[in-house]
Amino acid sequence: MRAGLIVFLSFALLAGLVLIFVQPGQQDPSPEPTDPAIALLAGARAELLGQPRSPSSGRAPLAAARKHLSAGRPERARELILGELEGAWSAEAYYLLGILESRARLWQRAVEALERSLAPGARYPEKSIAPFRLGRALEETGRIPAARVAYRLDHDLSGDGEALFRLGLLDIEAGQFAQARTQLEDALRRFTQGPDRARTFAALSDICLEGDDLAGARKLLEEAVALRPHPELLHRLARVCRRMGDGEAADRHTLAAQGLQGG
The missing domain is CATH 1.25.40.10 (Tetratricopeptide repeat domain)
Structure with a gap:
């Protein structure tokens, strides 16, 4: 009788220890708090949409x-x-x-x-442009969900391509390449200035490279260089050409980049 009671108490004590040490680890983690910037x-958004440009305080x-x-x-x-x-x-x-x-x-x-x-x-x-400025600062401090909200608001307010471009870059960093392509192609349709279009072509080339589409990346970088013959873009184009086995084109683009860099 006493031996049976001892065994029962031992099992009860063990069960209690299991509850103490295991149960908290099995609970769902608390959800992360929502960024107050959102x-x-x-x-x-509720205040600015449809509001005319405000005057200065003077x-x-x-x-x-x-x-x-x-x-x-x-x-x-x-x-x-x-x-x-x-x-x-x-x-x-x-x-x-x-x-x-x-x-x-x-x-x-x-x-x-x-x-x-x-x-x-x-x-x-x-x-009306403060949301975009805030989005850039939020992005740089790692508050990406809030930065996305800021960029979407800026796009709804301005309708230009800059916020879409930033959203596309964030999608690339997150590995969401199909969504990134959609954002960047939409930005490209809205950009009219050569440098803006060039950086968008370059970003789209990164998506091609993620999919090992060297021909697509080369074509996009050639478009970028035609709009803005910048050393960085030329070096990127040269690397793609070399990976494709076109050493002559790679050397030509490298020399062009070095010429722009003064040597």
């Missing part, structure tokens, strides 16, 4: 800060902007601060400023 951008310091930014005098612009971060015009000041921080590649600080620039109800001329 909610901010949802509010901005604040003289902010007008002067814009001129300093355009003239490449960031420190003078910063002095003026920092004095304007309070008041009804603060969102406009934070937008300009976000531009400053982005140009300095201080991406986390840029995110913080640009999020403030999208304050509900604030009105200033660049508010």
Whole structure:
């Protein structure tokens, strides 16, 4: 009787230990919290879609800060902007601060400023392009889902190809090549400037290379080089030609790239 009780208690103790040490590991992990920037951008979407371009606040310091930014005098612009971060015009000041921080590649600080620039109800001329600026900063800080939301909003607001191009690059990085091709081809139809089209052709060539389509990649890079004979593009084209066994073309493109590089 006593021996049976001891065996029963031993099994009960073992079962308790199993519950203690195994059960938590079997639970589903908690879902990752939603990036707060996504909610901010949802509010901005509701406010900005269909809204006409807003006027400037007319604040003289902010007008002067814009001129300093355009003239490449960031420190003078910063002095003026920092004095304007309070008041009804603060969102406009934070937008300009976000531009400053982005140009300095201080991406986390840029995110913080640009999020403030999208304050509900604030009105200033660049508010409709603030989502794209925020998207770039979010992308650089690794907040990719929020960056995607920002780029989609910018595309809906502007209708140009830049946001589609950025979305295409993100899709390439994620290995979503079919979706990337769709985004980039749509961007290509919207771009009119040679350099923009050239970088889009180059991005499309990366998708071809992922699928070992050397002929397709070569054709796209030739299109890119025709629009913008840049050394990097020429070197990329040369590498593809060499992989295809066309050493003569590879050497020709390499020499052209070296000529543009000054040697």
